[in-house]
Structures are given as C-alpha cells and as structure tokens.
Amino acid sequence: MNEESAQAVFGTAPQQTQDDSVKAEVDRLNFYYGDYRGLKDITLRVYNKRVTALIGPSGCGKSTFLRCFNRIHDLYPGNRYEGSIRLYPDNIDILGRAIDPIDVRMRIGMVFQKPSPFPTTIFENVAYGPRLRGLAPRAAVADKVEQALRGAALWDEVKDRLHTLASNLSGGQQQRLCIARALAADPELLLFDEPTSALDPIATASIEELISSLKDTVSILIVTHNMQQAARCSDYTAFLYMGELIEFGETDQIFIRPTKRETEDYITGRFG
C-alpha cells in the first residue's frame, strides 16, 4: 500500500515521525525564568514505553526540563517557553498556546520528590482524578481505584483500609499512592522528579521495581541525583549541564563509554 492509498483508506496524513517508537519529540526547547535562560536549545526524543533518565548536577535544568512537559511553569508569571514538545501519536505541540495545560496534565502525570498525598483517605486520593474527568458510577470509580492501586503495587497493602487517611501510610507507601493517583488518569507519559530521594533503600527498591513494570504501559521520564538509580532503571540517559543537553544516549553507552568529557567527569565523580 503506498502512502496515497493509505491516506485514502485511513483518512489521515502521514505523521512527521513515522514509527511509533517515539512518544515525544523536544525540538530546540528554550525556557526562561524572566530574563534567565534556564534551558538552552534542547533537542531530544522521548522513546515510547521506555524509561529516560535525566541526570546532571544541581541547577543544571533537569527539573526545569521535566516541568515543561506538564506545563507547571505556567503557574508562575514571567516564565516563557520557546521551541516545541510534540506528543505522539497525535503530533500536538504541548507548549502550543492553543493547548490547555489541564488537558496536558490529564495525559502526562507527575510524581514529586516528596510524597504529596491529599489530606484525605487513600481511596479519595486515587478517585479524585477519574471523578474530575467525569467518571461517576460508584462501581466504576471503585474499579478504577483498585486498578490504579494494583498498578502501583500498593493494593495488597491497603485494600483493607482504603478509607483511612493517606497520611498514615509510610513514606514509600505514600509515594506509591501518588503513583497510583497519577496512574488513575491513564497517563501516556509519567514524570518522576527524584521520586526516591526521601525514601529508604527498601522503599527505593520497590519504586524502582515499579518503574520497570510501568514501562509496559507508559513512557517515563525520571530526574534523579542518584546515578546508580539512573543506571539501574533507565533505558536512555540524558546528561544536562548548565541548561544544555550535553549528551543523550542509551544508558549502557552513557555509563560505559560516554563520548563527552563533561559526561565522563560527572558520572565518574571528577571535578567538572
């Protein structure tokens, strides 16, 4: 079937990116906090159903970059984006003026450094998103909550106390609850901003394990200070330094034979 007849049958124009291996494409992204240029001309692909880790020293722009994906920066005046982040398969620019940030956040979930459950019950934490999207029948909401909690590997631990306060959970459980809350919105892309930096090694291991299992269904971007964590749970790694993308590649390549001196110095713990 040639392109023309394919178009005639499916009624869609061929997309810019033909293969479905790419979830998002960042093109010459610049970000300004007022006059300060926090990100400089970043171009990078986020691969579909893969984990991409963002590493770099404090202040290098990795969290700034992550936050562009769900337009959190819109909440503060004076912030400005340039360039585009195209989300596939529908090929929309999520930084576009016509795009409602709320729609973006429905499709792209975020998990923060500190577990941030709502001050309510476990059940209500997870049910909030689906209800916001108009899911009303009690049974359907309950199903959704169970599914999300199972997805976040928390169900077995909380199924008997769904209606108790989320704040009674341990730190690791609260973080998994936040992941369940994000999953309940059926996101296509999940953003993790140092999700384990406040957790002990066991809770960290369970979150990392969860990240590995989640990539069957969603694409993941994770910011981490812990290089070993990036090496353990990501497929691709991007190294940022002073707002610039220095090197991007498969994680094995970055950690075994980085091509840039700055990357080597950073990951081996040398002076920059």
Place this chain on the structure above:
Amino acid sequence: MSNGEHLSKQYDHELETLRSRTLQMGGMVEAQVQAAITSYERPDDKVADQVIEGDRAINAQEVELDRDVVNMIVRRQPTAGDLRMIIGVARTTTELERIGDEATKIARAAKWHFEKQRSVRTPRLRDIHTSALAAAGMLRGALDAFARLDSAAAAAIIEEDRGVDQQFQAILRQLITFMMEDPRTISASLDAVWVAKAIERIGDHAKNIAEHVIFVAQGTDVRHASPEEIARAVSSE
C-alpha cells in the same frame, strides 16, 4: 578517558595503585618468561627451578588484584573510564597469570631436557629463540600500551601476533620433517613442540592484553574483530 581528579582522593589513590600493581605484576611475568627461555636454551635446571618457584608469587598477585577489583566494584560502583580500567585490570591479570603458567611449562621442559642430558641437540632451537624474542617483545609492548593507554600501539601488537602464529606453524612443519628423517629425535622434538606452543600461547595472551587496552582506552571491544575492524576502531579515537 578523563584524566581529571576525583572528588574522592582516596578513589584516585586506589585506582592508581591498582594500575601500578598490574604493571608490576606484568614486570614479574616478563622476567619469568625471559628466565624460562634462558633455562630451556642453556639448559639450566637451577634457573628452571626458580621459574617454577616464582610462579607462586604471580598466582598470589592475581588473587590479590582480583580481590581489589571486586572490592572497588562494591565500594565505588565505578562508571565509564574508571569501570573500563577496573575491568581491564581484571582481564589483564588473568592473561598475565596464564603467561606465567606458560613460562612454567617452558621451565619444566628445560628441566626435562637437562635431566635427560640429551645428546641430540634439538635442531630448531634458533627458530624457537626467534619466536621467543617476538612473543616476549609483544608482551613488553602490550604492557607499555597498557601503561600509556595507547590504542594505536595496542593495535600494532595485535597485528604482530600473526607473525608469532606463523613462526609456530613453521617450527612445527620443520620438526615433523626432522622426526620423519630420524625417529631418534622424536622425544626431543616433541619437547621442542611443547615449548614452541607455550611461546605461541604467550603471544596470544599478549595480544589479548592489547585488546583489553583498546577496551580501557576507548570502550570498544575488539576481541574476535577483523584487522580492518580494529583499525577502524582505533582510528575513530
């Protein structure tokens, strides 16, 4: 590879110690090879005994360096150039230990030679001598390349191995002819075959070390690669 210093001075110190101790082990193995060949050519059973005794020290070095490698992996979780250096050390010490074993084999042949007081001189001694010089030269070159992390020099060593292999084949053919002409030389000739084989193996291990050097320096695995692939890998540095 980066030459900058780590934030951890202790880490720098550990890496440097690991590297210099590998070179030290290399020096010991080189001396063993030289002594083994001398013991066979003379023949000299005292020198041969020293070589056989000396192999213990080589084995002990291998075990110690290996333990240090494991400790560094556990404690430092090395990455990039550091990881490649540590893996390179682990691989290189294994090769060195095996070269030590080959030297011991030559020394055993020398003792045998000496004890039997062979009246029949092994005819291909000169060719064995040439081959031994070439293999010892490869070992020295591989250790130099390791010390300087010089990929180009390492690639040249890999190339030299073909010459040593060809010399072994030539020695073998000549010894076969010799044995067919005069069956009384069979025993002595077979000893010479073992010695020539050990020398050829030393060349192989030196070549392997050179391959490890390229891995450490550039992160490219050139084991089992064709000469063209190796040349390309080295030129892309």
